[in-house]
Amino acid sequence: MSAERRLVGLLSGPNLNLLGERQPELYGTATLADHVAAATAEAQRLGLAVEHHQSNHEGELVELAHQARGRFAALIVNAGALTHYSWSLHDALAAFDGPVVELHLTNPAAREAWRHLSVLAPVAAGTIAGFGGLGYRLAVQAVAGLLGE
Numbered sequence: 001m002s003a004e005r006r007l008v009g010l011l012s013g014p015n016l017n018l019l020g021e022r023q024p025e026l027y028g029t030a031t032l033a034d035h036v037a038a039a040t041a042e043a044q045r046l047g048l049a050v051e052h053h054q055s056n057h058e059g060e061l062v063e064l065a066h067q068a069r070g071r072f073a074a075l076i077v078n079a080g081a082l083t084h085y086s087w088s089l090h091d092a093l094a095a096f097d098g099p100v101v102e103l104h105l106t107n108p109a110a111r112e113a114w115r116h117l118s119v120l121a122p123v124a125a126g127t128i129a130g131f132g133g134l135g136y137r138l139a140v141q142a143v144a145g146l147l148g149e
Helices: 032-045 058-068 080-084 087-094 134-147
Strands: 006-012 048-054 074-078 100-104 126-129
Touching: 006 032, 006 058, 006 134, 032 048, 032 134, 048 134, 058 087, 074 087, 074 134, 100 134, 126 134
Parallel strands: 006 048, 006 074, 074 100, 100 126
Antiparallel strands: none
């Protein structure tokens, strides 16, 4: 690795800005800022850097995935409900030139039937799901492994 830390993009989808307030019995009381801080600390420990972007708009996340090409070494994506139907985000992530790790606080397979399908999974190296906030650190560890850090 060079003296400069490799940059990992962390993309957060709709409603994740409400973490800590929205359905805490399901998503916990930690805020998105708490999760980003945990991912950032883990990345620093592993010689990586994290840049986070959150949007409630599908098109903006697609644009961010486009802008990630050639800039980020890897992407961690918690797309929220977009996971289950956003073919445009699927296509944008498919065009990314590094590993993609899909991330979920809860386990979609253990929830409502409509959450069982991920249209992002086919373009992701793997999925971290169901571990709550620990998932953010696990996703960074997965990215580090995929990058050979």
